[in-house]
Amino acid sequence: MALTGVLRPGHAQLRVLDLEADVKLYRDVLGLEETGRDSFGRVYLKAWDERDHHSLLLRQADQAGIDLMGFKVDSIASLDRLEADLNAFGVKTERVPAGEMLNTGDRVRFVSPMGHTIELYAEKKDVGNGLSYENPPPWNAAAERGIAPARLDHALLGGVDLDGTIDIFTKVLGFFPVEILYAEDGKTVVAIWLSCSCKTHDLALIRLPENGKLHHVSFWLDSWERVLRAGDIMSMNNVSVDIGPTRHGITRGATIYAFDRSGNRFETFSGGYGAYPDMKPIVWSIDHLPEGLDYVQRKLHQSFLTVFS
Amino acid sequence: MEMAGEANIQPQTAEAPAFVTVTILNSGETCRCRTDESLIEGLRRMGKRGVPIGCRNGGCSVCRIEIVSGRYAAHRKMSREYVSDEDLAAGRVLACCVKPLSALAILAIGKMGKALAASAAGEVKATGAERP
Numbered sequence: 106m107a108l109t110g111v112l113r114p115g116h117a118q119l120r121v122l123d124l125e126a127d128v129k130l131y132r133d134v135l136g137l138e139e140t141g142r143d144s145f146g147r148v149y150l151k152a153w154d155e156r157d158h159h160s161l162l163l164r165q166a167d168q169a170g171i172d173l174m175g176f177k178v179d180s181i182a183s184l185d186r187l188e189a190d191l192n193a194f195g196v197k198t199e200r201v202p203a204g205e206m207l208n209t210g211d212r213v214r215f216v217s218p219m220g221h222t223i224e225l226y227a228e229k230k231d232v233g234n235g236l237s238y239e240n241p242p243p244w245n246a247a248a249e250r251g252i253a254p255a256r257l258d259h260a261l262l263g264g265v266d267l268d269g270t271i272d273i274f275t276k277v278l279g280f281f282p283v284e285i286l287y288a289e290d291g292k293t294v295v296a297i298w299l300s301c302s303c304k305t306h307d308l309a310l311i312r313l314p315e316n317g318k319l320h321h322v323s324f325w326l327d328s329w330e331r332v333l334r335a336g337d338i339m340s341m342n343n344v345s346v347d348i349g350p351t352r353h354g355i356t357r358g359a360t361i362y363a364f365d366r367s368g369n370r371f372e373t374f375s376g377g378y379g380a381y382p383d384m385k386p387i388v389w390s391i392d393h394l395p396e397g398l399d400y401v402q403r404k405l406h407q408s409f410l411t412v413f414s
Numbered sequence: 415m416e417m418a419g420e421a422n423i424q425p426q427t428a429e430a431p432a433f434v435t436v437t438i439l440n441s442g443e444t445c446r447c448r449t450d451e452s453l454i455e456g457l458r459r460m461g462k463r464g465v466p467i468g469c470r471n472g473g474c475s476v477c478r479i480e481i482v483s484g485r486y487a488a489h490r491k492m493s494r495e496y497v498s499d500e501d502l503a504a505g506r507v508l509a510c511c512v513k514p515l516s517a518l519a520i521l522a523i524g525k526m527g528k529a530l531a532a533s534a535a536g537e538v539k540a541t542g543a544e545r546p
Contacts, residue, residue, distance in 0.1 A: 122472055122491040167494040169473030345470040368473015368493065411525070412468040412476055414493070 108179070110187065110279045111301040114308065115177035115229065116159060116206075117260055117322045120166035121367040124148065127163055130366050134342045135324065135373075136251020137161060140232065141207045149207055152256045152324060153247040157229040158208040160257035161322070169367040169414040171319035173222035174260055174308075175212065176278075176301070177229065184227040187278065188213045194277045203228070217273060219264025220316025225278075252335040252373055254324030259306045261320035263313035263413055267294055270310055274299055280308065281382040284355050286389045286397065295391055298356055305356040305377035318413040321362060323372035329359040335373040336361050347408055352376070354400040355389060369414045430485075430515040437519045438464035439482060447514055452489070453479075454509040465522045470510040476524045481505040484518035 121127040128148050131137050137150040140159050149159035157177070164172060178184050191198050191213070201212040201224070210228030217223050235245050247253070264270065271294070274280040280299040283306060288295050298306040311320060326332055329352075336350045339361065347370060349361035359375045389397045395405040430449040436456070437444045441464045447456030454477045458467055468476035475496035482505070490511045497508060506523065 122493060167491075169493045170495070347469075364469040364471050364473070366471050367491075368469030368471040370469065407466070408468060408476075411466075412474045414469065414473040 108302060110178060110183050111225065111307075112177045112179055113302060114160075114174060114257055114259055115157065115226065116162060116175040117257065118147070118162040118164060118172040118174075119319070119322070119365070119367075119369050120168055120170050120172060121163050121365065121369070122165075122167065122169060123366060124163060124165040126366040130342075130344070131161060131163065132251075134251055134338060134344060135371070136247075136253040138247065143207050151232075152254045153245075153250070154234045154255040155257070156231050156234050158232050159229075162206070169369050170317070171221065171260070171262070171322075171369070171414075173214070173224055174262070175224040175226055176307075178225050178227050181210075181227045184211065184213055184225055187225055190277050191215060191273070194273065196273060196277070208232075215273075217262075217264070218266035218269035219262060219310065220318075221262050221264065252324075252326070252338050253331075254326050254373060256325045258323045258325040258374055259304070259308060260322045261296075261309040261311060263311045263318035263320050264316040265312070265314065266316075267297070267310055267312040271297055271299070274308065274310075281380075282386045283380045283384075284387040284389065286355065286391065286394065288391050291390070300380045300382075303379050303381060305358065305380050313413065315413070319369060320413055321370035321372045323374045326373055326375040328375055332359045332361060332373055332375050339363055347412070348399060348406050351399045351401045353398060354393070355387075355397040367414070370412070434484075434514045435517045436514060437517075438462070439519055439521045440464055449514055451513065452510050453486070453512055453514055453518070453520075456514075457509070465509050465520070466524055468510070468524075472508055472511045475508060477509040478522075478524035479507060479509045480521040480523050481507065481512075482519045482521060484520075485515040486512045486518060487515055488512050 132139050140151050141149040148163045150161045151159050188198055196215050198213050198215045201214055203210045208230035212224040212226040214224045280301045283300050284298040286296040296311040298309045301307045333350050345364040347362035352359050356377050358377045361373050364370050396403040398409050433446050435444055436447045443464050445457055445460050445462045457465055466476045468474040472490055472492045488511055492508045492511045
């Protein structure tokens with residue numbers, strides 16, 4: 106098997122100010138399926154085409170933001186190996202026992218130098234996507250309910266020690282840089298798009314003066330037309346839209362940035378290109394960020410650099 | 415959930431006119447705002463830039479303001495990372511979480527106000543070390 110180790114982002118847990126208002130947003134407007142609630146009061150959701158039990162957890166809190174992000178690895182052997190590799194690299198880890206999160210196996214958890222709780226896990230219950238494993242149709246009614254993304258795609262996280270965090274993801278966890286945004290000096294990385302697959306990014310990171318910040322979590326749509334449809338549905342439901350619909354120059358993705366009912370930014374996203382570890386990273390200088398962010402309008406949206414939860 | 419605002423003012427009543435005048439003291443600009451939607455929504459729809467626009471849902475704080483005079487009602491929760499009890503008592507709120515009930519005078523005090531003032535396009539404060 107060619108794709109080994111860390112496979113993909115598997116879940117993100119967000120803090121929301123009004124749980125039921127945001128359950129309604131993510132379930133009824135975005136169109137995720139609610140798959141469970143636990144004794145901590147967390148609500149579990151998944152996108153229609155995901156097969157594992159959940160990819161998004163919502164938790165009632167008095168501050169918005171992201172609690173943790175989890176990445177699925179290919180096997181328990183890889184989980185054990187990556188835990189040892191993290192420790193050998195000087196990263197302290199802890200084990201969260203199976204079952205603390207519904208239908209999820211042991212998780213190896215660490216706090217990145219940017220202040221985000223990152224988890225690796227190998228097991229999560231396959232609940233299926235509602236289609237058969239034998240001779241399935243290509244989609245079903247769930248694929249048309251709400252905005253209906255196919256999957257959780259990636260997240261953009263912000264914090265101070267970007268360089269230390271890049272080291273962990275590239276030197277220990279096997280990610281590779283796909284695109285990089287540099288400051289005026291041409292050396293300081295402002296933001297980076299990292300892949301552990303053939304996607305343009307499984308995780309993006311941006312340098313910020315504050316740790317542990319969420320820029321956005323992103324959900325995958327199959328076409329640009331579906332992104333525009335997402336915009337219509339957002340307007341019908343009074344969703345606060347930040348940027349778009351437009352296309353990012355960086356990663357080429359078609360996009361809308363919008364905010365949930367607690368001010369956490371989410372993205373509905375489509376496109377990009379196939380990325381492989383042997384490909385030289387695309388680089389952007391900060392003066393080209395306006396079209397890197399919004400290729401159509403070629404203007405800097407201040408909120409991109411200033412609005413986080 | 416409706417909470418009373420307390421910016422050196424008398425207790426509010428439920429009655430409010432349909433529109434009120436909001437003055438942004440930083441710039442002196444005024445705006446005729448509806449009383450049945452959030453303050454930031456009213457400013458945004460009229461194209462007023464004096465208060466920066468962020469998530470519009472209480473989570474990011476860029477629209478933080480101080481209500482210097484006038485009556486208002488908070489209609490949604492604000493992230494406590496940015497708004498404390500002391501802030502609420504002093505009329506320091508998020509403009510996306512309050513509706514005006516009377517003419518208001520406000521000051522934009524969010525962190526983005528500074529960013530906007532300082533923004534040549536693309537200026538980013540890089541704080542860390544160089545790329546390895």
